[in-house]
Amino acid sequence: MGSRYRQLADEIAQHIERGVYAAGDRLPSVRALARSRGVSVVTVVTAYQTLLDEGRIEARPRSGFYVRAQRPIQPIEAESGASAAPPRPVTGQAMAMTLIKAANTSGIVQLGAAVPDPSFLPTQAIGRAMAQVMRTRRAQAAGYMMPPGAPELRRQIARRMSENGASVAADDIVVTTGCQEALSLALRAVTRPGDVVAVESPAFYGLLHVLESLGLEALEIPARPRDGPALDALAFALERWPVRACVLAPNYGNPLGYCMPDEIKRALIRLLGRHRVPLIEDDVYGDLGFGVPRPSTCKGLAPRADILYCSSFSKTLSPGLRVGWIAAGRHHARVEYLKYVTSIASPTAPQLAVADLLAGGRYERHLREIRGKYASAVARMSDRVMEVFPEGTRISQPQGGFVLWVELPEGTDSVALARRALRQGVSVAPGPLFSASGKYGNFIRLSCARVWDAQLDRALLTLAKLL
Ligand SMILES: Cc1ncc(COP(=O)(O)O)c(C=O)c1O
Structure with missing residues (x-):
């Protein structure tokens, strides 16, 4: 069933993207869609729930599911000029250590390092596998x-x-x-x-x-x-x-x-x-x-x-x-x-x-689960960033992975933003870290591999306020 609901959710999302359903339109009822697509009610409900989690649709009590109005995503554009600048030694990476240490500091909402939140990892299966190794191959595990x-x-x-x-x-x-x-x-x-x-x-x-x-x-x-x-x-x-x-x-x-x-x-x-x-x-x-x-x-x-x-x-x-x-x-x-x-x-x-x-x-089983989760996490973060960040913000449209590259309005100093955000308990990766020559001064990278909760939403609002 897992892939069927994802397929259905993707199809509906595509319909929304192509304008078959516009913002504010009511989507077919669960029963009608289940009948017309020849799938179970549970499949439709799960597909709708996925789209709700991704922030693409909203549920209105006693009325049904509706397409959410969204500020359209402004995609990042390619850098102009095809020629490469001359080679140069890499400098200005000192900020990276602050960021890297923030990854292990509790109480910080960690959007900086590209490290998945443990809830995205099969920690129980890993625990069992490690225990099994230590039980059955202890001597081997003790050696080089x-x-x-x-x-x-x-x-x-x-x-x-x-x-x-x-x-x-x-x-x-x-x-x-x-x-x-x-x-x-x-x-x-x-x-x-x-x-x-x-x-x-x-x-x-x-x-x-x-x-x-x-x-x-x-x-x-x-x-x-x-x-x-x-x-x-x-x-x-x-x-x-x-x-x-x-x-x-x-x-x-x-x-x-x-x-x-x-x-x-x-x-x-x-x-x-x-x-x-x-x-x-x-x-x-x-x-x-x-x-x-x-x-x-x-x-x-x-x-x-x-x-x-x-x-x-x-x-x-x-x-x-x-x-x-x-x-x-x-x-x-x-x-x-x-x-x-x-x-x-x-x-x-x-x-x-x-x-x-x-x-x-x-x-393989974990991969099948996690791809959809990362896709949802990125879609939700993209929508929220477009909603709360200032006019002029542009974002990447990743086809995989779990990070989002965000271009902030011209003139924004992303290193200063990252420092101020860290003082308020949010870590982000400022753009110049991604260049040997200090480019991308008005970019940040956000890691989306976190479960969506009030704390994460507050962290985005904190960034929006600082902007
Ligand atoms: C593109 C890329 N390559 C390599 C690495 C390093 O991976 P690992 O943690 O396995 O050393 C990362 C980690 O963020 C990465 O994003």
Whole structure:
């Protein structure tokens, strides 16, 4: 039944978007819709409840369900100018540590770091899996699990990747401590300090920190909100600068949430191939699309290309497990060595527990539940932001993941806003963190992976007031 109600909710939402039902229109009664669609009353009620949760419709007592009047979403527009600015060292990231610490401070409404609220994570199943490991494989869990990492976990990851179109074997994978370590190992494997690395702009700030810590220069390629980095800008940059690697998150990149269509992925791979530049593909949000099927990966589209694929279970199962991986292709041996040099090994018990969750099908079941929840959370946050933030606010329209990129009216100082908001118990990520050159001064990123409650609504109203 789960997918049927979601399908029905999506259909109604589409009708609303296309204007079949306008604001204020009454939707068909539950019984009439159940009869006409040949579904149960429970399916219709659940679909309507989903749309209520997403803020698309409202219930009027003894009257029925109506389309809610909404301020239309103003989408973010692509940056003007296709040319990339020169490479530069990453600076001005000190604010990030304040934000990162806020993630663990109780009493703060945490909209800053892209960390799912525990209510979005299968914490009970993880608890059971960890307990089972400690009960049945205590001695093994007490020891190092040397690189490349637990064979059973690598087998499960390889199986999933292959089912998703990237034919990878267990021996091609190195287990890492999250996707962050995978990105760091990938960059260390293919660059030296002082090298130039092409990144999308805006980019995930953790990546910019890695560049900064490795003494690498960032070449920012403007990303379009719907399909990612402009390839003409990238082509221009590759002609002009000695780029040593390109790091992108083609599936639901953070913070824009776009999904790069296959033909653009293919063109990207060809372009980088011509210039012999390795692609570091960050697919940490790849399983969290709002639609089906799961999008392809560059690794899957071009098995022989020079691609270092990085991912983790941080956005799906739990960031605290710190289980990630890298399939580095021809750089496998170097990455394996660097992994050992960095931390000897990743913790053993979480690797075994995640292997069990994958093998038992729990991971897939959780994904099926969570995608709809994230889609609802993003839709609801989008509507509320458009409702309460000032005129001139624009937002991204993510196709997956759970973050929203918000452009505030011109002249807003998002760093000052973030500081003042933190003093009032709300954390947001200010735009300049997502750029090596301090761009996006009037942008913020909001994490939507929270259950909607009065506290969250108050937090948005606090931000609106500060604006
Ligand atoms: C795009 C992107 N890549 C990588 C990471 C790091 O993931 P992990 O927590 O697995 O290290 C994040 C976390 O926010 C992210 O948003």
